Amino acid sequence: MVKTALIYPPVSDPTSGYHSLCCLAGYARQYGFEDIDIIDSNIDSWLYTVAPEQIGMTMQSVKERSVQLQTREQLTPIEQMELHYALKVQGMNFAEALPAALHTFRDEAAFFDYRLYTSAVETVMLWMDALSLKGFPGQFRGFSLATSGFYNIFSSLDMRDPEITGMISRPFADYYSKELIPGMITGGYSLVGISITYVAQIPFALSMARLIRTSCPEIRIIFGGTAVSDYWKYILDKKDFFAVFDPADACIIGEGESAFVSILQALEHGTPIPASANIALHPRHQAAHDPAALRIKYEDICSFPVPEYSKLPWEKYLSPFPFIYYSPSRGCYWNRCTFCDYGLNTDSPTSPWRQYPLDKIIEDLRTLAVTFKYIYFSVDVLSPALLLKLAAAILEEGLDIRWGAEIRLEEYWTPERCELLHQSGCTAISVGFESGNQRILNLINKGTRVDRLQETIQMFSEAGIGVQIMGFTGFPTETVEDALGSVEFLEKNTMYWTFGGLGQFVLTKGAIIAKEPERFNIHGVRPFEGEDVAWRLHYSEPEDLLADSSRCGPKELTEAKASLRGSLLDRPWVGGVDTAHSMFYHERFGNHILSIIGGANHTPANGDTVMELNGHLLEGHYYLPVHKLFSKKDLDHILDTSEREGKAVTAQNISELLQWWKPDVPGYAEPQEQQLFVRRDGTLFPFPAPMIVFLRKFEHGLSLTELLQHSSQQEFHTKLWQHCISNRFLRLKQPPVTEVYRALDRGGVFS
Numbered sequence: 001m002v003k004t005a006l007i008y009p010p011v012s013d014p015t016s017g018y019h020s021l022c023c024l025a026g027y028a029r030q031y032g033f034e035d036i037d038i039i040d041s042n043i044d045s046w047l048y049t050v051a052p053e054q055i056g057m058t059m060q061s062v063k064e065r066s067v068q069l070q071t072r073e074q075l076t077p078i079e080q081m082e083l084h085y086a087l088k089v090q091g092m093n094f095a096e097a098l099p100a101a102l103h104t105f106r107d108e109a110a111f112f113d114y115r116l117y118t119s120a121v122e123t124v125m126l127w128m129d130a131l132s133l134k135g136f137p138g139q140f141r142g143f144s145l146a147t148s149g150f151y152n153i154f155s156s157l158d159m160r161d162p163e164i165t166g167m168i169s170r171p172f173a174d175y176y177s178k179e180l181i182p183g184m185i186t187g188g189y190s191l192v193g194i195s196i197t198y199v200a201q202i203p204f205a206l207s208m209a210r211l212i213r214t215s216c217p218e219i220r221i222i223f224g225g226t227a228v229s230d231y232w233k234y235i236l237d238k239k240d241f242f243a244v245f246d247p248a249d250a251c252i253i254g255e256g257e258s259a260f261v262s263i264l265q266a267l268e269h270g271t272p273i274p275a276s277a278n279i280a281l282h283p284r285h286q287a288a289h290d291p292a293a294l295r296i297k298y299e300d301i302c303s304f305p306v307p308e309y310s311k312l313p314w315e316k317y318l319s320p321f322p323f324i325y326y327s328p329s330r331g332c333y334w335n336r337c338t339f340c341d342y343g344l345n346t347d348s349p350t351s352p353w354r355q356y357p358l359d360k361i362i363e364d365l366r367t368l369a370v371t372f373k374y375i376y377f378s379v380d381v382l383s384p385a386l387l388l389k390l391a392a393a394i395l396e397e398g399l400d401i402r403w404g405a406e407i408r409l410e411e412y413w414t415p416e417r418c419e420l421l422h423q424s425g426c427t428a429i430s431v432g433f434e435s436g437n438q439r440i441l442n443l444i445n446k447g448t449r450v451d452r453l454q455e456t457i458q459m460f461s462e463a464g465i466g467v468q469i470m471g472f473t474g475f476p477t478e479t480v481e482d483a484l485g486s487v488e489f490l491e492k493n494t495m496y497w498t499f500g501g502l503g504q505f506v507l508t509k510g511a512i513i514a515k516e517p518e519r520f521n522i523h524g525v526r527p528f529e530g531e532d533v534a535w536r537l538h539y540s541e542p543e544d545l546l547a548d549s550s551r552c553g554p555k556e557l558t559e560a561k562a563s564l565r566g567s568l569l570d571r572p573w574v575g576g577v578d579t580a581h582s583m584f585y586h587e588r589f590g591n592h593i594l595s596i597i598g599g600a601n602h603t604p605a606n607g608d609t610v611m612e613l614n615g616h617l618l619e620g621h622y623y624l625p626v627h628k629l630f631s632k633k634d635l636d637h638i639l640d641t642s643e644r645e646g647k648a649v650t651a652q653n654i655s656e657l658l659q660w661w662k663p664d665v666p667g668y669a670e671p672q673e674q675q676l677f678v679r680r681d682g683t684l685f686p687f688p689a690p691m692i693v694f695l696r697k698f699e700h701g702l703s704l705t706e707l708l709q710h711s712s713q714q715e716f717h718t719k720l721w722q723h724c725i726s727n728r729f730l731r732l733k734q735p736p737v738t739e740v741y742r743a744l745d746r747g748g749v750f751s
Helices: 020-029 041-049 052-070 077-089 094-106 114-132 162-187 199-215 226-234 238-244 257-268 358-368 384-397 415-423 438-444 450-462 480-492 555-562 580-601 632-644 689-696 704-709 714-726 737-744
Strands: 004-008 036-040 191-195 220-224 250-252 279-281 323-326 374-377 402-407 426-434 466-473 500-504 523-527 537-540 611-613 615-617 674-679 684-688 730-732
Touching: 004 020, 004 041, 020 036, 020 191, 020 257, 036 041, 036 162, 041 052, 041 162, 052 077, 052 094, 052 114, 077 114, 077 674, 077 684, 094 114, 162 199, 191 199, 191 257, 199 220, 199 226, 220 226, 220 257, 226 238, 226 250, 250 257, 257 279, 323 358, 323 580, 358 384, 374 580, 384 402, 384 415, 402 580, 415 450, 426 438, 426 450, 426 580, 450 466, 450 480, 466 480, 466 580, 480 500, 480 555, 611 615, 615 689, 674 689, 684 689, 689 714, 704 714, 714 730
Parallel strands: 004 036, 004 191, 191 220, 220 250, 323 374, 374 402, 402 426, 426 466, 466 500
Antiparallel strands: 250 279, 523 537, 611 730, 615 674, 674 684
């Protein structure tokens, strides 16, 4: 019997398990392959870093490195980033804050206390900043990864370099060597499959596979997942594909169920991995194989069994309830949007449209509902007619589930139909409205009208269903006025949507726009300089349009977009579209969710309210010259500027692009005696001595009334107090973490 380990690598959402490996395990079981372990190394590796001894070692290293860097007169760009992030995190008491944060995420009462929740998120996000100091400082974007900076994920030269991917993976190196690899050695595995869903996981998966290859040379290794398929799709020279994925014996490109079983069958019979549909063999196994000639097969999804969700470690995730993704369809029934590029189809925007019949969905949900209450239909889109029949069937079956899905804003929807969905357990939907400008919608070929979009969003909201809305600016030929129209659309309908907003248009290779550029008045479509994995494309527009192009980032548009729900958290937290936590909050608070969140974050301007520092002062950091410190803001500015010019930022040219930054923060003064204040979210503020003296008064809690009793500048101090509250330098006095920790500890277990 072939024993298999299916691994989900870092770094990704820690709030729930991903379903791709569960689907593979369930499918393989039909063919008699049951000896399959699923290892979610994404959550395992992160939890390993928050063990007490790991926290202690990490923070001791941060402290020593910070002291070392501050003694130097000049710092390289990467050293400046190191110092910036070291100063951000070294004042945090992670030994207490991280266990409390874990408990907040897992305990139902604490989870729905939004003040505790946001504090837990800030703690965990700062811990990711601390972990980045083991790799490239600032490499993490929460539970994702920067795609460029000191390395470029879209450069096959960078990703084939073990030193670069090893450096990125160093935050989890101890887990790899002390937990994962020993498990591989003793596990008796014949096959290891690594599923890479997101591009941020690629460096970690490659480092992991190299270690497995070295430690267990007898194990066959395969890669699969959306990111692997996209790498194959977008790499300019297919011969370079296995230079990146060199540790693999084969890669599954596209849908993997049948390919996975054919590999298992080959290993069971002692025969070579077959060069069949969707399987790209490494040249060392088939030297004459042409990767570009790979045959792509689409599955008959109606034959799929219910996924093996029981193989995931549900007790480990950062959530109070299990939350599963379930995919009853593939592809898109509309399949006409000119910007869309998903799957491996070459003649249409997405993979072929396939959908489970209603009876199969109900049969699966009947099984799943025994264990799982929260289910998100993870699909490109579900057809309206099926959704309506599904809602009626759920009610008829009496299934007690809460569900969400991504849908199109069709004119099909009526108040009665929306109400039926809500009664069946639909708590939230996700919709791509794309643009509030009809001309742009027509160019997109969205098949929708702006006036009806507004009506449909309102109908869902009034039925009690949260509407998570997604759109973008920067579509070819769009002017600033067009883009501001999208902002105005969302502002006008602000009471009818909860989470989402406006992103930025990105052109990809398979989109109709890239294939027919003249139709969209663009030219010079090309990969970004320095990127041979053309995941995104640069292009030029007519000179007379450039002055008005929203992609040029005029301040008015940038600020307008940022104002749309700008204070909410992003993925994977409450506020991120389609996240487990957002679904839980939608289910608990309904369409009052924004008022609940807003009320929890509101700080009353009451003179008798005791306030404390929302962060900490770094002792001993006086007169820190600006030239010695730059931040993520600098790097982001460099990346934005470079991308507009169609250039990729790499470690080789970042020094040339760097421009020193004068911090644009309240209270900042030109270099003089100053000290650093670190706000609770990790933002650094260099302040002159008078501001520090004022902030220090609130270290142990103080009310404005008490402050003014000893003040000879009452008007000035009142305004400064208000300024500190509005900029979140002060917050309501809270009990110590240890007290909150004990009060919430019902079971006494935090690991």
